[in-house]
Amino acid sequence: MxxxxxxxxxxxxxxxxxxxxxxxxxxxxxxxxxxxxxxxxxxxxxxxxxxxxxxxxxxxxxxxxxxxxxxxxxxxxxxxxxxxxxxxxxxxxxxxxxxxxxxxxxxxxxxxxxxxxxxxxxxxxxxxxxxxxxxxxxxxxxxxxxxxxxxxxxxxxxxxxxxxxxxxxxxxxxxxxxxxxxxxxxxxxxxxxxxxxxxxxHSISEKTIGETLTRIFSTGKGRVIVATFASNIHRMQQIADASIKHNRKIAFSGRSMENISQVAMELGYLHILEDYLISIDDIKKYPNENITIITTGSQGEPMAGLSRIAYGTHRKIEIDKDDLFIISASPIPGNDKIISRVINQLFRKGVEVIYEDLEEIHVxxxxxxxxxxxxxxxxxxxxxxxxxxxxxxxxxxxxxxxxxxxxxxxxxxxxxxxxxxxxxxxxxxxxxxxxxxxxxxxxxxGDVGNIVLRDRRYLAKDGMVTIVIAIERDTYSIVAGPDIITRGFIYARESEELIKQIKMISKNEIELCLEDKIIEWQVLKNNVKKSIEQLLYDKTKRTPSVFPIIMEI
Amino acid sequence: MxxxxxxxxxxxxxxxxxxxxxxxxxxxxxxxxxxxxxxxxxxxxxxxxxxxxxxxxxxxxxxxxxxxxxxxxxxxxxxxxxxxxxxxxxxxxxxxxxxxxxxxxxxxxxxxxxxxxxxxxxxxxxxxxxxxxxxxxxxxxxxxxxxxxxxxxxxxxxxxxxxxxxxxxxxxxxxxxxxxxxxxxxxxxxxxxxxxxxxxxHSISEKTIGETLTRIFSTGKGRVIVATFASNIHRMQQIADASIKHNRKIAFSGRSMENISQVAMELGYLHILEDYLISIDDIKKYPNENITIITTGSQGEPMAGLSRIAYGTHRKIEIDKDDLFIISASPIPGNDKIISRVINQLFRKGVEVIYEDLEEIHVxxxxxxxxxxxxxxxxxxxxxxxxxxxxxxxxxxxxxxxxxxxxxxxxxxxxxxxxxxxxxxxxxxxxxxxxxxxxxxxxxxGDVGNIVLRDRRYLAKDGMVTIVIAIERDTYSIVAGPDIITRGFIYARESEELIKQIKMISKNEIELCLEDKIIEWQVLKNNVKKSIEQLLYDKTKRTPSVFPIIMEI
CATH class of the missing domain: 3.60.15.10 (Ribonuclease Z/Hydroxyacylglutathione hydrolase-like)
Incomplete structure (x- = not known):
């Protein structure tokens, strides 16, 4: 340099x-x-x-x-x-x-x-x-x-x-x-x-959204519930402005929405007339047609506000048939399907939902x-x-x-x-x-890296099969097992016959080694692992993670 | 009824x-x-x-x-x-x-x-x-x-x-x-x-794609490689027609592409002049500027043609700097990210890639x-x-x-x-x-259902921790173990101390039971499972699947 x-x-x-x-x-x-x-x-x-x-x-x-x-x-x-x-x-x-x-x-x-x-x-x-x-x-x-x-x-x-x-x-x-x-x-x-x-x-000005929101708000018979990015303070402002025009109080829902709106108001970036700002705990004190809720969950996140409302697991907001939902956001690549799931669920509940495919409500x-x-x-x-x-x-x-x-x-x-x-x-x-x-x-x-993730992917794909055998070194004999545990592999009722075969083959492999007085763990384990992997692939065309555990008494 | x-x-x-x-x-x-x-x-x-x-x-x-x-x-x-x-x-x-x-x-x-x-x-x-x-x-x-x-x-x-x-x-x-x-x-x-x-x-006619393809084909200095849906025979026809206009031979790549084009030609739904149809094995017999390849992989599927070409693992097609790639398809919801990955990889190899965001090449x-x-x-x-x-x-x-x-x-x-x-x-x-x-x-x-999938999801999320202990019923004592196997949980070098604690706590739990002459597997297992889950959550805020295995000698 x-x-x-x-x-x-x-x-x-x-x-x-x-x-x-x-x-x-x-x-x-x-x-x-x-x-x-x-x-x-x-x-x-x-x-x-x-x-x-x-x-x-x-x-x-x-x-x-x-x-x-x-x-x-x-x-x-x-x-x-x-x-x-x-x-x-x-x-x-x-x-x-x-x-x-x-x-x-x-x-x-x-x-x-x-x-x-x-x-x-x-x-x-x-x-x-x-x-x-x-x-x-x-x-x-x-x-x-x-x-x-x-x-x-x-x-x-x-x-x-x-x-x-x-x-x-x-x-x-x-x-x-x-x-x-x-x-x-x-x-x-x-x-x-x-x-x-x-x-x-040229991109479209944020301001156009305000006009669309105001028009859509005028159609709301009950509450208007808008999901958007918690960081988009200008969007919050426009939602608040449209609400006030239609005489609606504004409540924020969701941790990041509450935190960020709070910071933005304290610092003077978000202006909502005090009369119009209410706590989410107070929404039932006003008629539904005078309420706007601004919530998290515009990406369909299962734990965020919108999704919880849709699936009836929100602690403070129960869906009402006159609710009008607006998802004022674009799906981030990869999120389309989960957002669509939430939209479907909302429609099943009989409410109206406006989203990007229907109206220009995001830029x-x-x-x-x-x-x-x-x-x-x-x-x-x-x-x-x-x-x-x-x-x-x-x-x-x-x-x-x-x-x-x-x-x-x-x-x-x-x-x-x-x-x-x-x-x-x-x-x-x-x-x-x-x-x-x-x-x-x-x-x-930093304690999870590519190897850990690779193992998780293997486990996710076809589950795991663990085989435990206890052997006695002095007598070169099996004293307990094989015991088999599977998870994420196959339904137990479907696999009885297969489990029997796993036991039999594992036992054979170990006994073959013990007959030859071979007792190195790596050899025992590898032989069992290979035979069982082959068996399972032949029988199911799947490749679960196979873990042989040899205990020595 | x-x-x-x-x-x-x-x-x-x-x-x-x-x-x-x-x-x-x-x-x-x-x-x-x-x-x-x-x-x-x-x-x-x-x-x-x-x-x-x-x-x-x-x-x-x-x-x-x-x-x-x-x-x-x-x-x-x-x-x-x-x-x-x-x-x-x-x-x-x-x-x-x-x-x-x-x-x-x-x-x-x-x-x-x-x-x-x-x-x-x-x-x-x-x-x-x-x-x-x-x-x-x-x-x-x-x-x-x-x-x-x-x-x-x-x-x-x-x-x-x-x-x-x-x-x-x-x-x-x-x-x-x-x-x-x-x-x-x-x-x-x-x-x-x-x-x-x-x-x-109103949707746009398939025919408009032909005009776009013909225009884009005229810019190709080397091969043109088009990925599309194997079932879209009309698209294949238009790609073939544009190729022939620019004096390019046509080769199909990918199992479904080869199968379906074959069926479509046999049954008279796809018409390609015999002189222009070549096997993928023969593409090197002609100058690159006289070659079109129609391949699978338009959804970014890792095992399909387009992705293999991009990552250099295709057995028959090596990328050339003058190749022009066209992805004549829309991403099916959920596939955007993997398609984008393939596009990025192609650009890294220095070739041109045309896709839906750039040109109207799909309807x-x-x-x-x-x-x-x-x-x-x-x-x-x-x-x-x-x-x-x-x-x-x-x-x-x-x-x-x-x-x-x-x-x-x-x-x-x-x-x-x-x-x-x-x-x-x-x-x-x-x-x-x-x-x-x-x-x-x-x-x-039908042998995989919601329970198996739930287990796979748990395993995927934080991996698994298996604890094996052998006990002797007659003496109420531990004769081997605890042995610990983890996969997908944490890097081994990060977890030495934690493994020690898992061993110690499992041993204690078992010994407590054995002292009381309790030897029911369910009790032993549950006590170990609960304590270890708690330990791991406290130490890591993770919830790996914990499998205690008690062997009886």
Whole structure:
């Protein structure tokens, strides 16, 4: 590494969805941009959360000087408690973002050790020779920012997650003037959100949702129950506004919905007339036609509010035939089926449900092609590196930059772990550092890995068959067993004959060994395992996990 | 059941996706319409296929006189071999449909016992007092039909799966004239496809895809590799036509693609000039720019062609940087993520990939709202019962019928297992019969059920911990163990201390019992199980399956 070079090190978020975290390194300083989680794939059985592997940062712990947050979504802040436990550093962000981080820090009982420093859009923070400026951006959460990172060899702009909404709910427009000014002064590198690069045209303003909601609300004969993302405070605001127009009190339901609305109101990002805000415990004090409930569960999560209401397991909300449900969200890829299940269940209960396939009640928070073109055209960076997307998105974002006139050699389609190193002479991306995923499962962080998950997958596929035999070393004889336990393999009543065969074959295998005075566990176990696996495959075409246990008396 | 009544008995496909099968019963006859499979949900670990439970039919086995097939998709024919093994009956269908059924029957070695009777659109088959007429329909598979079922108390029209394509690839239009004629004569009951009832407007003709494909093919510098549904013979035809226009030979890859294209060509549903058809083994004999490969794997299935090519595990096709891939299909709900993974992998290999988000290279085979309105308006049925859809689709289809003027009392939104019984006086739906799902797992049909699946889910979530102890009854003492085996729980190196504690606590629990001369297995096991579950939950917040095994010497 050359003294005067700047290194951009994506530790997550490139070539994958979620766990966004990027390190920027210059001489004795490393700053970190965002620190998010991702959610487990459907084959990561039992995993609760996925956080980035930060071995690289740990190896340079003393250089890590601060964390800068673009906004408060889980995929940008969710891993903060886990990372701060390993490397403490000041955390900079706007007030709402830090409010949401604060909730997490409290849950982890880390308040005393955390140094969170609120900033406003426009503020500049110096960390050694690096300076970071927060620039107002618009996104599906309030108080989002892009960042300008000033280094001795040039300016880096990181858009964060953004869309260009000319009519944002809070009236705070993306600071295109500042971005333009930086572009005129010259930008070394642009890192920009690639999520929606495959979508033509321009994203739709959040404001349009308000009009649709107001129209739909006017059809509600009883309660209106809206499920949406708890972090989408602008959406909450519009739901509240539509409610007030139709003289409905507003109650929040679901832990994250209650927590975030509380934080947002305290900090002045969500404004609901006091008269109109009620506790979920008080909804029965008013006629149903004067009630709106804003709930979690817009992704069909089985333990969240919407699903509990649908299946009649919510402690505080019983379904009523005049309820009007609105799911004001898009399915995150992979969630379509569980959302559809909840919708079906609601219809079975006889209520009305409005969702994205029927009405425009959700808009994306990420820039479409024309918005991306605007940013590229204003910034006119020397180098470009697409961020925040699967590989297909990064690839298409690079293509877009090239179509806008950038030299292919200056466009870097990198993935997590590939380092972009920029000097005054040029930029290269030859180095690859250690990165990866760390699984959080219950209290364990990192104690579940690929081998454990592989075993879980095997167990899930065809269950398990355990064979226990006790042998006496002195007499070379079986003194108890074989006993067989199966789980997840086959119904007991279907398997009597098979269990008999398992016992017989296991016994034979062991006896053959004992006759030859072979008593090494590995040999005994392997012989039993192989014969039983073969038997079960021949008889059932299945491959349960077979565990022979030989006890020695 | 009244003598003169007709009973419509949905045994699958209503309020669910897939395994479409409907029985129609009149006096001494039952006929069956379609007999499909559905595919396992993501939490049905290890299940290969889901087939309908036909206990109802078995209880009236002698009355079951014939099966009538609307078309050859898996969700309409996939369960035929399993059902025919239990109730043999003649199977009626158009030639392509029976060709596809034949493939299955061969795989199950059932050719000698099956009575398959080919029909043409327009044919009428009499089964006792019931008569069934096949009516040409258009769908995403060739040779699809609607059915008119003439009963002594009136005519039932079952649309089967359909769209109204005015420019079908084979020139065979849906026989709207016949449907109209039946409507004029009076239709007692309409059963109609509800899949796309939530989509406004009119579906797009299959023919538009041909134009798009031809344009995209012109940009291909090397091979063009198209993944699509193996059953979509019209799509195959258009891919072949576009290939021939650009002087490309055509090779099929993937078992189902090879089988179905073979059947379709033999029966005259797919026409490819002999000169242009080559074996996948011969693709290297021609320049890449003269090759098109049509492959399976459009849903991202890990074992199918497209995925194997992407990950470099295909035995016959190695990726080339000039390859142009086209995924001419929509993701079936739930498959988005695995398809996206394959797309990302292809882009990583540096090739171009065109898919639905980028170009219009797929159209649906199911009628949109305006097409459904047309059918309702032509048929003008006395009663209506939506079929083929999740509950949300059935509900919206019923709403559509009512908006078109039908009396609410004559519209029946039923689910699998609810019987519609129609007499000359009226119709009621009070009866519910036994229905359900039967899981196919390997060779087993029905030997895996909810309990086995529940165990698989537990095992998948946090793995298992097995504790083996040998005790001597005479001396009330532990003679070997505790031995601990864990799988899918925690990494061994992380768990040494925990294993020690498991051993200690298990030993204590057993010794406590033995001191009191308690030796009942259930007591010993339960005490160990409870203490260990508690220990593990306290230490890890996880709930692995705990299996204590007590051996008696």
């Amino acid at each position: 050359n003294e005067g070079n700047v290194r951009i090190i994506p530790l997550g978020g490139l070539g994958e969805i979620g766990k966004n975290i990027t390190a920027i390194e210059y001489q004795d300083e490393i700053i970190i941009i965002d620190c998010g989680v991702s959610f487990p794939d459907e084959d990561m059985y039992g995993v609760d959360l996925v956080i980035p592997d930060i071995k690289y940062l740990l190896s340079k712990k003393d250089k890590v000087k601060g964390m800068f947050l673009t906004h408060g979504h889980e995929d940008h802040i969710g891993a903060i408690p886990y990372i701060l436990k390993q490397i403490n550093m000041p955390v900079y962000g706007t007030r709402l973002t830090l409010g949401l981080v604060g909730n997490k820090i409290k849950e982890h009982n880390m308040m005393s050790m955390c140094n969170m420093i609120p900033v406003n859009a426009g503020d500049k923070i110096s960390v050694g020779k690096i300076q970071v400026e927060f620039i107002r951006a618009t996104h599906s959460i309030a108080d989002a920012c892009s960042l300008a990172i000033f280094t001795p060899i040039g300016t880096i702009i990181h858009t964060g997650d953004f869309k260009i909404d000319y009519t944002p709910i809070d009236g705070r427009l993306m600071d295109l003037n500042r971005i333009s000014e930086l572009g005129r002064e010259g930008v070394l590198l642009l890192l920009a959100d690639s999520t929606n690069v495959e979508r033509h045209g 994306s928070g990420h820039a479409y092609q024309e918005e991306l073109k605007l940013i590229h055209s204003l910034v006119k960076p020397k180098y470009f590196m697409p961020v925040h997307g699967e590989y297909r998105h990064l690839k298409h974002h690079s293509d877009l930059a090239k179509k806008l006139g950038m030299n292919s050699n200056n466009v870097f389609t990198l993935e997590t772990g590939q380092v972009l190193e920029i000097s005054e002479e040029g930029a290269i991306a030859n180095e690859r550092i250690h990165t990866g995923v760390v699984f959080v499962d219950g209290l364990g962080v | 009244n003598e003169g009544n007709v009973r419509i008995i949905p045994l699958g496909g209503l309020g669910e996706i897939g395994k479409n099968i409907t029985a129609i019963e009149y006096q001494d006859e039952i006929i069956i319409i379609d007999c499909g499979v559905s595919f396992p949900d993501e939490d049905m670990y290890g299940v290969d296929l889901v087939i309908p439970d036909i206990k109802y039919l078995l209880s009236k086995k002698d009355k079951v006189k014939g099966m009538f097939l609307t078309h050859g998709h898996e969700d309409h024919i996939g369960a035929i071999p399993y059902i025919l093994k239990q109730i043999n009956m003649p199977v009626y269908g158009t030639r392509l449909t029976l060709g596809l059924v034949g493939n299955k029957i061969k795989e199950h070695n059932m050719m000698s016992m099956c009575n398959m009777i080919p029909v043409n659109a327009g044919d009428k088959i009499s089964v006792g007092k019931i008569q069934v007429e096949f009516i040409r329909a258009t769908h995403s598979i060739a040779d699809a039909c609607s059915l008119a079922i003439f009963t002594p108390i009136g005519t039932i029209i079952h649309t089967g799966d359909f769209k109204i394509d005015y420019t079908p690839i084979d020139g065979r239009l849906m026989d709207l004239n016949r449907i109209s004629e039946l409507g004029r004569e009076g239709v007692l009951l309409l059963l109609a496809d509800s899949t796309n009832v939530e989509r406004h407007g 649906s085979g199911h009628a949109y709202q305006e097409e459904l309105k047309l059918i309702h308006s032509l048929v003008k049925p006395k009663y209506f019962m939506p079929v083929h859809g999740e509950y949300r689709h059935l509900k919206h289809h019923s709403d559509l019928a009512k908006k078109l003027g039908m009396n609410s009392n004559n519209v029946f939104t039923l689910e699998t297992g609810q019987v519609l019984e129609i007499s000359e006086e009226g119709a009621i739906a009070n009866e519910r019969i036994h229905t359900g799902v039967v899981f196919v797992d390997g060779l087993g049909v």
